[in-house]
Amino acid sequence: MILKITQAINENLSVNELLQQYKQILFNELKIGKIAVYKLNSHWEKLLVSGISQECIDQIKIDDHLSSFTEITYVSQELPKVFWAFDFIIPIFHKDLILAYILIGDIDEEMEGMSPAIKHLSFIQTISNIIIVAMENKQLYKQLLIQEAFKKEMELASRIQNLLIPNQNSLPQNQCVSTCAYYQPHFEIGGDYYDFINFNDHELGFCIGDVSGKGIPAALIMSNFQATLRALFRPEKPLDELMIQLNQKVCEHSISEKFITFFIGIYNYKTRKLKYVNASHHPPMLYDFESGKTSYLKKGCIGLGMLDEIPRINVGETLVTKHSKLLCYTDGLIELERDDRMEVGMQSLTNIFTSSKNINDTFTDLIKHIDMGKENKVVIDDISLFGIEFNKPST
Template identity: 70%
Template sequence: MIKQQVVNSKFKLDLILKITQAINENLSIEDLLKKYESILFNELKIGKIAVFKFNSSWERLLISGIDNKITDRIKIETDLASHDDITYISTDFPEHLCCFDFLIPVFHKNSVLAYILIGDLDEEMEGMSPAIKHLSFIQTISNIIIVAMENKRMHRQLLAQEAIKKEMELASKIQNLLIPNHNSLPQNEYISSQGYYQPHFEIGGDYYDFINFNNQELGFCIGDVSGKGIPAALIMSNFQATLRALFNPDTPLDELMNKLNKKVCDSSSDEKFLTLFIGVYNYTTRKLRYVNASHHPPILYNYKTKETTHLKKGCIGLGMLDEIPAISVGDIYIQDHSKLLCFTDGLIELDKGDKMQIGMQLISNLFSNNKNLHDTFLDLTRHIELGKKNKAVVDDISLFGIEFKA
């Protein structure tokens, strides 16, 4: 008797050694399953097995020795989920489970990771059935195998997430290169400028730019693609390249908008569109020509008269229709010391219940005063940082300002 127990113990230790060696050899999940199936059928003489494992949902991991039509009828939530220990499958179970003998739950971190159904091949065999004889051992090796599979899956998922994270970090760095940095913002005897850019995720669909055409003219724009994240960022990056290629002081703004609209329609899906404000300022004549394509109207504040003007003239957003029905180009002379604020809708959508809410009125109050542009931007960015602290930021945020000197 003792000799037989020693033989059985050595037999089981040898099987566990085979399993741990297979795990240490970093076999694939498919190969681990084959090893597990081989041990159950060839070594332990189990005749039927069904393994259901939970990833994001329940899936059939292994079905062997049993008709798939039977396992198709198994509903995890109603047939198995109420059992948290090894359970003999009696007549109280649904009829389609009666071809199995035992239900074995597998736990991982206090949660059920898998359910295993086992049964004998020969229902009328003499002596102790393999399912009963090896029941606890089957539970042990099942835990080892299933948890090893889960760890491999989680490790693979972690590697994939790390790869995505690195790609997103690289994409973020590349996108940031498209946005003017502090040192490249135009500063001269005619104007000074400030800018702020904060995507909601690592990358976003906002964009602003300054282009010094010559010693007399400055081009600038701000845009916002509908949506957030990678799709919006891809459209905006493509748009930035297109705009840089087409935007020049010799091309009328209405003609430019038609060209840009065609490019956006060609490169984006039907549900994506882009709002844009674009302008050209002449230092000598102090004339500003602009088009507002369904963007939030920039705010122009006159230090001398204390008047506020919203720059609204323009057209529909780019990509909304194959052809823009009508385009109105705005012309304005900036005769006095003034400042202009251009922004995306993320600035006025900072909202967190009663904790914080920024709308157009507050933005206008923060901007429409006689503070210089630098101090004005300190006020604006202070509110943005407060919104980030309160988790009130729900969209990409971009803004820039131009102070037109007297």
């Protein structure tokens, strides 16, 4: 019979088929007449009930009546009445963890000679353990397959999202600007996004955004937003008009509690003018190498998707001095968690950025700062940032 059960397991039978094999052995070959099998998954469930009334089964409460049994127990009159229809309670353990309870008994209470339940008790315990552990392993294996499939899907989603985010090799590098960028989702994919668009030989568009929340929902919204932005963003389109259209699209395509903080700018290499709108995003820092002064690009409006209509939009404009650098970033860079408290590490970021180092060396220091935060497990969100160093255009 052990061989029969083992073969059934090796044939990769379903849980229901294994239960039927188990029931057949107990009832037909071992002459057991009553059985109830309770197995613990996320909650207790009845796997098999036979030879006993539903009324009797309904009276048994696992947590109240069975949780105290840690070894095979004969059902005597001293136990609660709900068990009297059975002869034995058999707990099933695996690595010291309770997996199931088996209740068994005979149909013929007046039979002569040794009860089958007693005669085959050790064997019943053995095959019950084999069956239940096999079921547990099948369930774990199924969960593993689901997890592996999900992992592969997430890896694919991560690769696709990375294709949407400009890499270092595709960033604008010319006689007018030098750029650096960094992107690190908190999970495999995230809701941060930045982009650069070379409109022509003298105009550069760029933006950075952050969807509220993390993970798959935020990533889906941001992917849709990126496609919308790419379709609408043109140098001849006024930025306030663009923001109205983007807000409408975000409201149409995202659930009510999701919104996007966003910064967008257009830089003209010839005039050195930077036009921008800040939609409730952390203000980018603009540092002047010659004066050592830092300004913050704050003008704009509320976040996209916060309201159906944006009440007011202020388009900012600034003249970029002869030699400056700009840092745009999402809140994951400065919002840290220490001892269950949120901290804003703005001072450290300011100290690193407002130095005489060029943008490449500045980003080396910023990434070291990020890596230190990750090692100390204080980083709790997606992190995206990019920097632009504005050089004097050639005449």
